[in-house]
Amino acid sequence: MKKLIKYWQIFWHMRRLHAMRMLEYRADFIFWLLISFMWTIFNFFFFAAIVNVTGVIAGWSTAEMYLLMAVFTILDSFIWSFFYNNMLQYTNDVFNGEFNKVLLKPIDSQFWLMTQNNNYANLLRFATGVGMLFWALRELELQPSILDFGLFLLLLSFSALFIYAVWFIISTLSFWVDKLDNINEIVPNVRRSFQVPHQVYTGIASTLFTVILPLGLVSSLPSEILLGRVSSWSTIFYFMTFTLITVLISRWFFNLSIKKYSGIAN
Amino acid sequence: MWNKWKTLYTRYFINAIEYRSELIVWFLLSVIPTLILILVWQSIFNSQGNIQGYGLGEIIQYYLLVIFIGELTASHFENWWVRMIREGKIDLFFTRPFSLQQTIFIGDLSRKTVYALLTLPLFAAIWWAMSQVWVIQPFNLSAAVLLGFVVCLAISYAIYFFMGLIIVFMGFWLEGAQSLEHFKWIIVTLLSGSFIPVTFLPDWLKNLVNLLPFKYMYAVPIGLLQGKTTISITELIYPLSFIVCLWIIAQILWRLALKRYTSAGG
Amino acid sequence: MSNSQAVISVKNLKKYFKVYKKEPGLWGSVKSLWDRTYEEVKAVDDISFEIEQGEIVGFIGQNGAGKTTTLKTLSGLLYPTAGEISVLGFNPWDRKSKFQKQFALVMGQKNQLWWDLPAMETFLLNKAIYEIPDAQFKKTFDTLVQLLAVSDILKVQVRKLSLGQRMKCELIAALLHNPKVLFLDEPTIGLDVVMQKILRDFIKAYNQEFNATIILTSHYMGDVKELCQRAIIIDHGHKIFDGQLDDIIERYARTKKLSLVLSKKVTLKELSKYGEVKDYSFPAVTLLVPRHQATKAAGKILNELPVQDVNIEEPPIEAIIREVFETKAAK
Numbered sequence: 001m002k003k004l005i006k007y008w009q010i011f012w013h014m015r016r017l018h019a020m021r022m023l024e025y026r027a028d029f030i031f032w033l034l035i036s037f038m039w040t041i042f043n044f045f046f047f048a049a050i051v052n053v054t055g056v057i058a059g060w061s062t063a064e065m066y067l068l069m070a071v072f073t074i075l076d077s078f079i080w081s082f083f084y085n086n087m088l089q090y091t092n093d094v095f096n097g098e099f100n101k102v103l104l105k106p107i108d109s110q111f112w113l114m115t116q117n118n119n120y121a122n123l124l125r126f127a128t129g130v131g132m133l134f135w136a137l138r139e140l141e142l143q144p145s146i147l148d149f150g151l152f153l154l155l156l157s158f159s160a161l162f163i164y165a166v167w168f169i170i171s172t173l174s175f176w177v178d179k180l181d182n183i184n185e186i187v188p189n190v191r192r193s194f195q196v197p198h199q200v201y202t203g204i205a206s207t208l209f210t211v212i213l214p215l216g217l218v219s220s221l222p223s224e225i226l227l228g229r230v231s232s233w234s235t236i237f238y239f240m241t242f243t244l245i246t247v248l249i250s251r252w253f254f255n256l257s258i259k260k261y262s263g264i265a266n
Numbered sequence: 267m268w269n270k271w272k273t274l275y276t277r278y279f280i281n282a283i284e285y286r287s288e289l290i291v292w293f294l295l296s297v298i299p300t301l302i303l304i305l306v307w308q309s310i311f312n313s314q315g316n317i318q319g320y321g322l323g324e325i326i327q328y329y330l331l332v333i334f335i336g337e338l339t340a341s342h343f344e345n346w347w348v349r350m351i352r353e354g355k356i357d358l359f360f361t362r363p364f365s366l367q368q369t370i371f372i373g374d375l376s377r378k379t380v381y382a383l384l385t386l387p388l389f390a391a392i393w394w395a396m397s398q399v400w401v402i403q404p405f406n407l408s409a410a411v412l413l414g415f416v417v418c419l420a421i422s423y424a425i426y427f428f429m430g431l432i433i434v435f436m437g438f439w440l441e442g443a444q445s446l447e448h449f450k451w452i453i454v455t456l457l458s459g460s461f462i463p464v465t466f467l468p469d470w471l472k473n474l475v476n477l478l479p480f481k482y483m484y485a486v487p488i489g490l491l492q493g494k495t496t497i498s499i500t501e502l503i504y505p506l507s508f509i510v511c512l513w514i515i516a517q518i519l520w521r522l523a524l525k526r527y528t529s530a531g532g
Numbered sequence: 533m534s535n536s537q538a539v540i541s542v543k544n545l546k547k548y549f550k551v552y553k554k555e556p557g558l559w560g561s562v563k564s565l566w567d568r569t570y571e572e573v574k575a576v577d578d579i580s581f582e583i584e585q586g587e588i589v590g591f592i593g594q595n596g597a598g599k600t601t602t603l604k605t606l607s608g609l610l611y612p613t614a615g616e617i618s619v620l621g622f623n624p625w626d627r628k629s630k631f632q633k634q635f636a637l638v639m640g641q642k643n644q645l646w647w648d649l650p651a652m653e654t655f656l657l658n659k660a661i662y663e664i665p666d667a668q669f670k671k672t673f674d675t676l677v678q679l680l681a682v683s684d685i686l687k688v689q690v691r692k693l694s695l696g697q698r699m700k701c702e703l704i705a706a707l708l709h710n711p712k713v714l715f716l717d718e719p720t721i722g723l724d725v726v727m728q729k730i731l732r733d734f735i736k737a738y739n740q741e742f743n744a745t746i747i748l749t750s751h752y753m754g755d756v757k758e759l760c761q762r763a764i765i766i767d768h769g770h771k772i773f774d775g776q777l778d779d780i781i782e783r784y785a786r787t788k789k790l791s792l793v794l795s796k797k798v799t800l801k802e803l804s805k806y807g808e809v810k811d812y813s814f815p816a817v818t819l820l821v822p823r824h825q826a827t828k829a830a831g832k833i834l835n836e837l838p839v840q841d842v843n844i845e846e847p848p849i850e851a852i853i854r855e856v857f858e859t860k861a862a863k
Contacts (some may be wrong), residue, residue, distance in 0.1 A: 006663060013660050017646065017653060024648045024689075028442070035448050042452055049462050050306065053317060058309040100609050101644060104637060106629035107661055181288060185295075192299040200305045262611045262625075 010107070011115050022120050032121035036080070040073055040125045044132075047195070058199035064227055065197070067136035071226075072195050072219045073129030075156065077122035079163055085117040087171045088184045094174040099261065110254055114164070137226065144226050155222040155236065158243045159194075162218060163187065165246040172250070175257040194218035199231075214239055271372065274364060278373040282380035293337070293385040297392060300329050308400075318465045323401045324492055325463070330393055331488045332460050337385060339423040339483070341430035343374050348437035348444040367431065367520065374427065406493030414497050418487035421505050425483055426454070428512035435519040438527060459485025479508040538582040538618075539713060539745045540606065545615035547576040547601050575601040577769035578615075583747065585712075588739055590760035590777065591749040594849055598769040599749040600639075603715045606747070607637045619713060633662050635713040638706050640721055643698075645690045651701040652686045655708055662709035672710045679737050680704065680730075696727050703734065714738070714746040720755055732758045753785070753846035765856060772856050781823075784855035785847050788826035792817040792833065793841040806833055815840070820847065 022029050051057055051065045060068065090113045093099045102109050137144070144152070167187045174183055193209055198220040201209045209216035217239050224230045282289070304326050311322040320328075347370055350356055359366040396402065405411075429450050437443040455461050456471070458480040464472055475481050482505040489495030550570045576598040583589050591599045604610045606617060608624035608631070617624060622631040645654045659669050677683050680700040685693060690701065707714075716735070720728045736759060739746055750756055756763055756777065763780055765773040773780060790807065794815040803809050806829055807821035821829045830842050 006660075010660050013657060017649065017657065020653070021646070021648050031442075031445065035445065038448070038452060042456070045456075046461055049466055049468070050310070052468075053466050054310055054314075056310075057306060100604075100637075100639075103609055103627065104607065104632060105661055106632035106663075182292070189295045190298050192302045196302060196306050200302075200309045202305075202308075205305055259611070262609060 007108075007111060014115050015118065018118050019120065029121055032119075033124050036077070036122050037124045037128065040077075040128055043073075043195070044069060058197045060197045060199070063136055063139040064223075064229075066139070067133060067227060068197060068219055068223045069195070070129050070132035070136055071156070071223045073125060073132060075159055075163075075194075075219060076191065077125035077129060078160055079167075081119050081122045081126070082114075083164060083167055084184070084188070085119050086114050087167055087187075089113075089117050091171050091174040091183050094261075095179055103258070103262075109258070110168075110251060114168075133226075140227070142226070142228065144228070148225055148228070152222050152225045155225060155240075158240050159218040159222060162214070162239070162243040162246060165243065165250045166213070166215075168250045169246075169253055172254050172257050175261050190215065194220070197223075210235075214242055270364075274369065274372045275376045278376040279380060282377045289381055289384055290388070293381075293388060297333065300333055304329060304396075319494070320463060320465070321403070323403050326396060326400055327402050327492065328463055328488055330389075330396070331491065332484055334389065335419065335422060335484055335487065336460070337389070338378065338382060339419060339426050341374065341426040343370060343377075344430050344433045344447050345444045347434040348442075351434065351437040352441065367516075370431065370434065371427070403492075405491045407491075411490050411493075414490045415487045417502065418482050418490070418497075421502075421509065422483035422487070424509045425480070425505075425512065426450075428509065428516055429454075431516045432512065432519060435516060435523055438519075438523040454480060454483065457481070458483040459488070479505040537584055539585045539620060540581075540583040540747070541616075541618045542582070542602075542606070543580050543616040545576055545579045545602065545605065545617060546574070546613045547598075547605055547610060548613045549573045549575055574769050576605070579766070579769070579771045580615075581764055581771065581774055583745060585745050586739070586743045587762060588735070588746040588748065588760050590756035590763040591747060591766055592751070592753070592756055592763055592849055592852075593749075593766035594751060594853070597766045599766055600717055602766070603637065603717055603747065603749060607635070607715060608632075609637075633709055634711055635715065636706050636709070636711040637715045637717070638703070638719060639717040640719075643702060644705055645698065645701055647691050648689060650687045651682075651690055651693075651705070654690075654701075654705050655686075658705055658708050664709055668710065669708065672708060673704075675741060676704045676707060679734055679741075696730070699723070699727060699731070703731075707738065710742060712742075712744055714744050716746065716748045718750055719748065720750070720752065728755075735759055751849050753849060753852070757781070757846060765853060767853050772853070772860075780852065784852045784859065786823055786855070787820040787847050787851065788823050789845045789847050789851075790817075790819040790821050790826065790830060790833070791841075791843040791845065792819065792837070792839050794838060795840045796838040798837055802837070806837075820851070 047065060047069055048062075051062045055062050057065060093102065102112060105112060170186050171183065174180065177183075193215040194217075196216075198210055198216040201216050206216075217235065221236055221239055230236070307325045308322060311317065311325075315321060356366060359369065364372075393402075430447075433443060433446045433450065436446060440446075457475050457478050459475060460483070464475055464481070464485050467475065475485065482502075486495055486497060490497065549572070551573050552570045579598070579602065591602065593599050601610065605612050606619055606624055608627045611625050620631065620634055622628060624631065645651055646657075655673065658664075664672075677686070680703065682697065682700050682704070685697050685701070690698060693701065714735075719735075720731055723731065732755070735746065735748070738744055746759075748755065748759060760777050762775065763773070763777045764771055765780070773784075787808070789810075794817060797814055798817075800809060800812060803812065803817060803819065807819040809817065810820050811818035819829075826844050830844055833839060834842060
């Protein structure tokens with residue numbers, strides 16, 4: 001219990017430190033605030049244009065697509081805030097031989113790697129996403145219950161956790177290769193896989209994106225809960241279980257990599 | 267004189283080969299978002315034959331050509347060169363027989379050659395694989411069309427290059443000038459017809475695209491190959507003048523930078 | 533004879549590395565995909581020693597001798613190939629929090645201070661990570677700040693500090709948790725003479741104030757001479773000497789190095805009258821002179837030879853190690 005309190009305190013301590021840093025570089029912060037907002041608008045445009053071609057994508061109406069886009073924006077701004085910088089620092093430390101300082105600290109290494117950094121510039125995006133969400137719900141004249149919202153938040157957390165685990169496993173590969181620039185850009189590059197409704201994936205694509213590596217479910221499942229159109233509860237259960245297993249694998253792989261690092265590194 | 271160009275070119279060529287495995291990985295990764303987009307279009311078509319003059323096969327062809335043109339003409343050198351400028355590493359260019367601009371150009375050209383050699387076979391394979399799943403129309407080829415296509419490729423490269431050069435030169439004044447790339451990407455993506463065939467754009471945007479010269483980067487060359495557009499020699503004066511304007515701006519920035527850089531004593 | 537009081541105990545430590553060999557060039561890279569030949573490097577090859585609380589021990593050896601590897605193993609960063617180690621009663625490899633809170637590894641000038649914030653912020657962060665109780669933190673903090681005289685720069689952003697001020701703050705950050713055991717790897721490398729002295733004085737003071745056990749590695753005899761009573765010489769992964777520093781100097785560092793800068797050419801024969809000529813490339817000359825006569829010889833040289841500059845230094849480690857081997861061989 002004492003440990004949990006310590007980790008909770010350190011987590012917020014780091015957030016405070018990064019807020020101080022952000023104030024140091026105000027211009028930079030405002031710039032990125034605007035750029036990330038610009039990209040959100042662009043993305044919205046992109047999919048709005050496509051949806052408006054026939055008004056329907058894989059059984060999702062225009063307004064339902066907007067809700068999906070809102071959920072994506074919320075999720076995406078979260079992972080850009082909390083995962084991108086941490087993973088970048090993690091892989092850089094490994095490639096530059098600076099990883100020892102992580103191992104020397106009396107704190108769980110995986111926790112430290114995920115909490116040492118963050119970025120506030122995506123706040124505006126996050127707010128936009130939330131705004132879009134409620135606007136879409138109103139357009140659709142939907143009023144999800146508290147239970148629905150609770151379930152939505154739960155599933156959203158699992159989605160974030162899943163992306164984290166996948167990203168962390170990829171980043172941990174940095175222990176095993178000599179050098180791979182832009183290893184941190186792999187996950188951001190496949191974000192489109194969860195910008196679209198999962199019904200878009202058929203055949204082999206479906207097996208790949210909804211079973212083997214269920215990135216396709218990441219935004220769709222939480223959205224379906226709010227929209228009251230859950231296609232399959234077993235899929236939700238599958239996704240949650242898959243996420244937990246991936247998290248366990250990420251920890252196991254990390255420990256394995258540390259062993260290798262300490263055995264052969266100089 | 268030819269020898270010194272060859273030497274510079276070869277040096278950058280060898281350098282690019284060093285990173286060959288990375289280049290291949292990145293190419294494959296960058297194809298994924300397009301593949302997903304194609305799946306979206308597939309579900310939009312939903313066994314409809316034709317939407318606003320495009321069949322599914324033509325849409326797929328469209329996006330594959332977007333990849334093709336992008337791979338050959340887009341500029342990615344801003345990050346590296348801005349960093350060189352900010353770190354003061356370009357002193358050599360004031361004494362060497364090559365100007366900074368020439369070096370950036372030759373370097374970019376040779377890197378693109380390596381990239382093309384590595385990725386075109388992959389690209390052809392992907393094209394072939396997709397044509398096994400979907401019906402993709404043959405091209406409307408004739409000497410005139412081919413010529414027009416190549417001219418547009420050159421125009422696209424020139425626009426990308428000079429925009430990139432301007433961004434690089436901004437590095438003499440701005441810390442983090444490479445972030446200006448975001449504006450480049452958004453402008454080009456929105457206004458060149460690279461994210462969706464122009465027909466599907468909302469009217470106001472359609473008019474803007476037709477007004478501005480960016481359409482010659484993607485929309486026009488693809489339209490030529492698909493037999494939906496024609497161009498006349500006289501209309502090329504417009505994009506060419508635009509390129510000249512960009513070139514002028516770049517030269518002005520370079521003169522200003524020279525004055526500032528050398529007077530400050532490096 | 534094993535001493536149960538020993539804070540650090542190392543028995544038959546071995547650490548071997550597999551280094552993959554790759555031929556240069558493109559073909560070499562391709563070949564290395566399937567043809568992996570490797571070489572085994574014996575970084576540490578059967579070393580044993582014990583260190584008691586409060587000792588400051590110097591590890592001396594040339595680059596690549598195995599000093600850093602030994603320290604990393606004692607810190608739990610590397611897993612020993614063979615042997616037993618114990619630090620403060622812990623097995624370092626377990627990397628238990630309780631262990632990590634009691635030692636510190638300081639390697640060169642690596643930074644842990646946050647660049648854009650005042651040093652105080654990094655200190656408070658470390659306080660949270662190491663779970664240092666308020667009272668203990670205040671006491672240690674006040675002592676360290678006083679020893680290093682930095683009370684006026686704690687609220688200044690680190691990037692605005694001078695190199696020397698930064699070094700002092702890095703030290704504080706590394707020692708806030710008041711470690712009982714300190715591993716210092718080449719601590720003075722890259723520092724100027726003034727900072728070297730500040731650092732050495734501080735290490736002495738820390739040892740006296742807190743009775744901390746310190747292992748210091750260096751390939752400068754100067755460092756070790758200033759700080760350590762005991763020295764362990766490591767060469768090619770083996771321990772070739774373990775004893776009092778004075779002993780080493782008496783027995784194996786019998787010469788001192790005189791570096792001269794000549795203003796006019798002098799013959800080799802002339803120079804040889806003052807000592808053993810190790811190196812002569814005009815205008816620089818390196819002479820080895822018996823230790824006790826070094827100052828006198830320097831005086832004579834200044835009077836009799838056309839010199840611009842004379843420097844008296846400890847002999848290089850290589851010379852000492854050579855002496856150790858030659859003496860052992862002679863036995």
